[in-house]
Amino acid sequence: MSNATPARRQHVIGSDREAIGIAYDVAARLAREAIARDRDRRLPHDEMDMLSESGLLAISVPRSHGGAGASVATIAEVLRILSVADPAIGQLPQNHFVFIEAIAQDGSEAQKDFFYAELLAGARFGNAQAERGSGSALDMATRLLPTGDGYRLNGTKYYCTGAILADWIPVAALDKDDRQILAYVRRDAPGVEVLPDWNAIGQRTTFSGTTHLRDVAVEQSQVIPHWQLFDRPTLFHSFGVLLHAAVDVGIARAALEDTIRLIRSRGRPRLGAPVLFAVDDPHLLSRLGELIVRLHGLEALLAEAARLHDRIGRSPDATQVAEAMVMAGAAKAHAEDVGLEIASELFALTGSASTDAAQALDRHWRNLRTHSVHDANQWRYHQVGAWRVNGTAPSLPRRRRATDKNGTAKGSAA
Amino acid sequence: MSIEPAPHPVVTARTALDRAVEALRGGGLADNSGLLLRIGRLETRLAAAEALYAPDKALRPHDRAAEAELLATDILRDLARDFGQPLPALALAEQDARHRSIAHQYLTAGDLP
Numbered sequence A: 001m002s003n004a005t006p007a008r009r010q011h012v013i014g015s016d017r018e019a020i021g022i023a024y025d026v027a028a029r030l031a032r033e034a035i036a037r038d039r040d041r042r043l044p045h046d047e048m049d050m051l052s053e054s055g056l057l058a059i060s061v062p063r064s065h066g067g068a069g070a071s072v073a074t075i076a077e078v079l080r081i082l083s084v085a086d087p088a089i090g091q092l093p094q095n096h097f098v099f100i101e102a103i104a105q106d107g108s109e110a111q112k113d114f115f116y117a118e119l120l121a122g123a124r125f126g127n128a129q130a131e132r133g134s135g136s137a138l139d140m141a142t143r144l145l146p147t148g149d150g151y152r153l154n155g156t157k158y159y160c161t162g163a164i165l166a167d168w169i170p171v172a173a174l175d176k177d178d179r180q181i182l183a184y185v186r187r188d189a190p191g192v193e194v195l196p197d198w199n200a201i202g203q204r205t206t207f208s209g210t211t212h213l214r215d216v217a218v219e220q221s222q223v224i225p226h227w228q229l230f231d232r233p234t235l236f237h238s239f240g241v242l243l244h245a246a247v248d249v250g251i252a253r254a255a256l257e258d259t260i261r262l263i264r265s266r267g268r269p270r271l272g273a274p275v276l277f278a279v280d281d282p283h284l285l286s287r288l289g290e291l292i293v294r295l296h297g298l299e300a301l302l303a304e305a306a307r308l309h310d311r312i313g314r315s316p317d318a319t320q321v322a323e324a325m326v327m328a329g330a331a332k333a334h335a336e337d338v339g340l341e342i343a344s345e346l347f348a349l350t351g352s353a354s355t356d357a358a359q360a361l362d363r364h365w366r367n368l369r370t371h372s373v374h375d376a377n378q379w380r381y382h383q384v385g386a387w388r389v390n391g392t393a394p395s396l397p398r399r400r401r402a403t404d405k406n407g408t409a410k411g412s413a414a
Numbered sequence B: 001m002s003i004e005p006a007p008h009p010v011v012t013a014r015t016a017l018d019r020a021v022e023a024l025r026g027g028g029l030a031d032n033s034g035l036l037l038r039i040g041r042l043e044t045r046l047a048a049a050e051a052l053y054a055p056d057k058a059l060r061p062h063d064r065a066a067e068a069e070l071l072a073t074d075i076l077r078d079l080a081r082d083f084g085q086p087l088p089a090l091a092l093a094e095q096d097a098r099h100r101s102i103a104h105q106y107l108t109a110g111d112l113p
Helices: A016-031 A034-040 A045-054 A072-085 A087-106 A109-120 A226-231 A236-265 A282-312 A318-350 A362-372 A377-390 B009-026 B033-053 B065-083 B092-108
Strands: A143-147 A150-157 A168-174 A180-186 A192-194 A211-218
Touching: A016 A045, A016 A072, A034 A087, A034 A362, A045 A087, A072 A087, A072 A236, A072 A282, A087 A109, A087 A168, A087 A180, A087 A226, A087 A236, A087 A362, A143 A168, A150 A168, A150 A180, A168 A211, A180 A211, A180 A226, A236 A282, A236 A318, A236 A362, A236 B092, A282 A318, A282 B033, A282 B065, A282 B092, A318 A362, A318 A377, A318 B033, A377 B009, A377 B033, B009 B033, B009 B065, B033 B065, B065 B092
Parallel strands: none
Antiparallel strands: A143 A150, A150 A211, A168 A180, A192 A211
């Protein structure tokens, strides 16, 4: 297996504390052109290089391999901080960290040595998991099948966040025995085509579009036996949900900070308010106070969910897995509710001037609405309720062979 | 003889939610999807209030117990309406005044901490 990472002058972060400080520095730089990137649907090539060079994308590499071995709380906080500045850039590393964890969970020692070195050199992981047009969102038609001297990978993926700017793309596929594997393929490998066809209303610069995989040659050393995760208790899945939540919590804060900035800069009160200045409007103050308190509660919930992951650690039992999934899911669902409320109330509290398209204040709602529909908010809450009332653990998302509308498996294993 | 201080509303809300859950189980409604959704939302909001009430001081130095009280008050109000639990001690007018005070503080202070 050959290296895919171009020589980037990457800093190696040594501690959690340093990671948080650098995240704030990077976020300040990302914020400068966030509106223009969103407006122009600009591929954030330079921004992702900056992120790589900052060392933030390697913070979860274990200390035993030269990384910072950052806590889950720190990784979530880094994504939250980046997402306040630009949630598209904040979302891009979500899969990246998840697929580092996949290696940590089920990679061989040789795979860990190789990929951790790549990450410390600045490598970025994209993703190619989901597929369209099947009976279930968990269906998969992509196959990794053996040839004489290795494997060939074939399939078409969508929602491939990060793939277009990645060095490596972890691809979910079924092997000849219908087991779920991850094949880490080079972005520039023959047969890999990533299309810039993402056209969503929000999170525009994630470029979460199509990836075609046509007879891509894969070596055994690139294959992670991901199915093993589903046969033992693990926090892998809740970790992914938690990082999604961190993105949404960041958007919520960005919307509230813009709301406060606008109210401060706005002199006159809203039409109908019998006061001289906007800041003396009692209804505005009451509603704003409510939103501030809700955001603080949301941020505390995210932090608590992340710390729960750290407290549980790498050898959870089934109950701990359920607790972590429930807390991460709660944070994600609550982020959607609170964030959308703030992103909408921004306009109600600041008046018509805030709807000027040049300010792009609609991006908060568009970004959160787009990202949060990744899964159903109501079912996240349902999981919390079912766990609380009946002790029913959330089910984990196991991918399977593509089915037709009747739920019958399509195709056959070779 | 000392007088026991009243429990923080976050603690009161936890007790009230526990009672609501028990009533739901006792009433044979533990599989009702609508009620599970409602309990899930309340549990989530209460978890947020609890995280604000007892934060990890090393990570989040701000004392937000007063803000947690406002969140808990809303939860208690919903528990009273939907599950017949006791009403919160904090009156609407007082809660409204505290929200205004917090907003005023942030509008006149520096960055949102």
